[in-house]
Amino acid sequence: MASTAAISSDGRPVKKRRAPIACTACHARKVRCNVVLVGQPCSNCQQDQTQCALHVSARGKHKRRKLNKDARGRCVTPTSLSSAGPTTDAQVPPGPSTDLADSNPSISPAPEPPSRDEYESRANVEAYRNIVDAVETSGAKVPLYVGELQSLRFIFHVARDKSIASKAHYLVPQPKRRQLSPEEYACLQAKGAFSTESDDLRDELLSLFFDYVYPILPIVDPYDFRRRYDAGGVQSISPLLLQSMFLAASNFISTEGLKRSGWPSLMHMKRRFYERAKALYDFEYETDKICLIQSVLLLGYWLGQAHDRTDSWHWVGVAVSLSQSVGLHRDPGFSDVPPSQRSLWRRIWWCCFYRDRCIALGMGRAFRINAEDCDVKELTLEDLVYTAGTSSSNWNLNQESAAVVARCNSYAPLFLEIVKLSQILGEVLASVYRPLREPSPWSVVEILEEKLARWQVALDPRCRIDTPLTSLNEPMAMTLHKYYIQILHQ
DNA sequence: TTAAGCACCTCACACGCACG
DNA sequence: CGTGCGTGTGAGGTGCTTAA
Numbered sequence: 038m039a040s041t042a043a044i045s046s047d048g049r050p051v052k053k054r055r056a057p058i059a060c061t062a063c064h065a066r067k068v069r070c071n072v073v074l075v076g077q078p079c080s081n082c083q084q085d086q087t088q089c090a091l092h093v094s095a096r097g098k099h100k101r102r103k104l105n106k107d108a109r110g111r112c113v114t115p116t117s118l119s120s121a122g123p124t125t126d127a128q129v130p131p132g133p134s135t136d137l138a139d140s141n142p143s144i145s146p147a148p149e150p151p152s153r154d155e156y157e158s159r160a161n162v163e164a165y166r167n168i169v170d171a172v173e174t175s176g177a178k179v180p181l182y183v184g185e186l187q188s189l190r191f192i193f194h195v196a197r198d199k200s201i202a203s204k205a206h207y208l209v210p211q212p213k214r215r216q217l218s219p220e221e222y223a224c225l226q227a228k229g230a231f232s233t234e235s236d237d238l239r240d241e242l243l244s245l246f247f248d249y250v251y252p253i254l255p256i257v258d259p260y261d262f263r264r265r266y267d268a269g270g271v272q273s274i275s276p277l278l279l280q281s282m283f284l285a286a287s288n289f290i291s292t293e294g295l296k297r298s299g300w301p302s303l304m305h306m307k308r309r310f311y312e313r314a315k316a317l318y319d320f321e322y323e324t325d326k327i328c329l330i331q332s333v334l335l336l337g338y339w340l341g342q343a344h345d346r347t348d349s350w351h352w353v354g355v356a357v358s359l360s361q362s363v364g365l366h367r368d369p370g371f372s373d374v375p376p377s378q379r380s381l382w383r384r385i386w387w388c389c390f391y392r393d394r395c396i397a398l399g400m401g402r403a404f405r406i407n408a409e410d411c412d413v414k415e416l417t418l419e420d421l422v423y424t425a426g427t428s429s430s431n432w433n434l435n436q437e438s439a440a441v442v443a444r445c446n447s448y449a450p451l452f453l454e455i456v457k458l459s460q461i462l463g464e465v466l467a468s469v470y471r472p473l474r475e476p477s478p479w480s481v482v483e484i485l486e487e488k489l490a491r492w493q494v495a496l497d498p499r500c501r502i503d504t505p506l507t508s509l510n511e512p513m514a515m516t517l518h519k520y521y522i523q524i525l526h527q
Numbered sequence: 528t529t530a531a532g533c534a535c536c537t538c539a540c541a542c543g544c545a546c547g
Numbered sequence: 548c549g550t551g552c553g554t555g556t557g558a559g560g561t562g563c564t565t566a567a
Contacts, residue, residue, distance in 0.1 A: 059560080059561060059562080063561090063562085064560080064561080064562095065530095066529080066530075066531095066562095067530080067531065067532090067561075067562055067563085068561095068562065068563090069561080069562055069563085070561080070562085
């Protein structure tokens, strides 16, 4: 009755499948609803100009009675009668049974045309397979995250392709840069978005970046960055990333450096770097999401004014959102992602984590990252230290770049401690920021105090302000960062 | 055209059985 | 004995059909 046998073009009866869910209006009128096929509003609601709301199912919420063992087998219900009759497609058990039918042509029914649902799944599988097959091609790669088994990966699951369904992270060819219209290009040019500054100022800003920004926000791989910079010059660096690095580094420029640069004031300089980067971001110039995340994290260094819509809070939110969209919050597991990429992704994720906690503390708001939704491995020294080759002379970098990478290596323990402190800070914030809950009991405060005390005891000696200098070559910036950690702790 | 009775479909859970 | 799979069954839901 419900599944009426309509007649197909070749004369065979075609079973009409029921919709898995009907809208409240169709449900009330007891008429066929196509909300699943066409989306809201369904055809009936559209025709009647009524609101199309989905009916909340109570299925599965009712506790079932225990079955009477004796009654089983003897009692023949209408359901069991219907099951004994001609099987509907819904009653065909999934998996091997269909394969068995396929292997025996004598008992296999005539092939049926795919249903609409099946057809759409096949088309999606094909589309995603093309992406996955493209992984083998050479050239720049960007991450693709297909989520959990109940999301896009479900499509692969439908296709019973276990090798695909077991992975969520992929590296796929980087999409081509969007073709800018002449007006857009002229606008970016007018803002100076492609300006690389004079050689002296650029080198000074990049040097400041790696000494003052990188130790507490190691979002780029210094070896990879300097190697590309040495080989391909400034043209090999993304304009968006470059302007963002300039912005972050300009906070640390000396008075003499500012005078030499020719900019009228520090504020003027920072505003221009920010406007250039923001213009590149708004025109969607950059297609590599990893590069986008690195850049927007740095844009968080723009403090702006009280009424600014795009302040640090905004940019950290964008960075966290983008990171989650490419799956940086999840461990890549068995995915074919090389170790160097995994390390970089981990660093970027923990940078997001640290900035999220830090901005939440500074602005007195709730943090965005729920630690329970993330299973990224803890950061280690190996993720932050470039060790290939025994000495910097083997690194295939020029002398200046090798010195930068060596200094970055020495800063590594600082960020490890910052991450540990951020994790405790998150717990402290969660215990304080409870608008709808009872204040945390004193016992929780004591536990957190103990955690902080334990962190201080276990603090890496290289990060302590009371530890004597290990070497006369220790950079001045190191001392500054040690004090920063102490302030963060207090 | 609309309202509603009711056949039967779908889902989730209980249970039995095979297998390691 | 534990685990996984297949099957039976109760409950909720859909929508065909018919009467008003």
